Amino acid sequence: MSSADKNLSIFSTANLPDVSEKRFAVLVAEWNEDITEALGKGAIETLLKHGVKEENIIKRHVPGSYELSFGAQVMAQREDIDAVIAIGCVIQGETRHNDYINNAVAQGLTDVALKYNKPVIFGVLTPNTHQQALDRAGGIHGNKGDEAAITAIKMLGLK
Numbered sequence: 797m798s799s800a801d802k803n804l805s806i807f808s809t810a811n812l813p814d815v816s817e818k819r820f821a822v823l824v825a826e827w828n829e830d831i832t833e834a835l836g837k838g839a840i841e842t843l844l845k846h847g848v849k850e851e852n853i854i855k856r857h858v859p860g861s862y863e864l865s866f867g868a869q870v871m872a873q874r875e876d877i878d879a880v881i882a883i884g885c886v887i888q889g890e891t892r893h894n895d896y897i898n899n900a901v902a903q904g905l906t907d908v909a910l911k912y913n914k915p916v917i918f919g920v921l922t923p924n925t926h927q928q929a930l931d932r933a934g935g936i937h938g939n940k941g942d943e944a945a946i947t948a949i950k951m952l953g954l955k
């Protein structure tokens with residue numbers, strides 16, 4: 797069983813909608829890039845596995861997770877983008893920076909989704925340690941980027 801399959805076992809992937817003509821933006825934050833690149837790769841591989849055309853996946857980078865909201869807005873306002881997957885990893889430090897970033901990006905992504913009436917997926921890990929992040933970026937807890945991709949596909953089925 798691949799790490800993707802292990803990961804996806806937490807929710808159903810049966811009866812997914814046809815997304816072969818849908819276009820996705822995958823936004824990847826550069827902070828903790830060993831983690832975020834693995835998550836982004838997982839998301840893209842899962843989209844491809846479920847019939848999305850390679851040319852219909854646009855991958856872009858932003859500096860940190862805080863910038864995901866603006867990046868998502870830029871992508872969501874494009875008529876040719878159907879869904880946005882925002883990937884980041886905010887690791888808890890000695891200060892409360894992580895709380896501020898996590899709260900801001902969660903609210904920001906929600907706002908963009910509601911403003912543009914498009915799925916904007918919260919693919920941001922919020923671990924206490926780097927090891928916890930690794931565990932969720934292709935490690936023992938699978939790859940949360942895969943889940944983010946499946947979530948985007950499912951949400952497009954609502955429209």
Ligand code: DLZ
Nearest residue numbers: 825827859860861862884885886887893
């Ligand atoms: C500043 C900062 C810190 C301390 N930690 C992280 C992190 O763990 N993960 C992440 O994605 N970004 C971090 N950043 C950067 C902020 O997201 C943002 O890029 C800067 O505050 C500039 O707006």
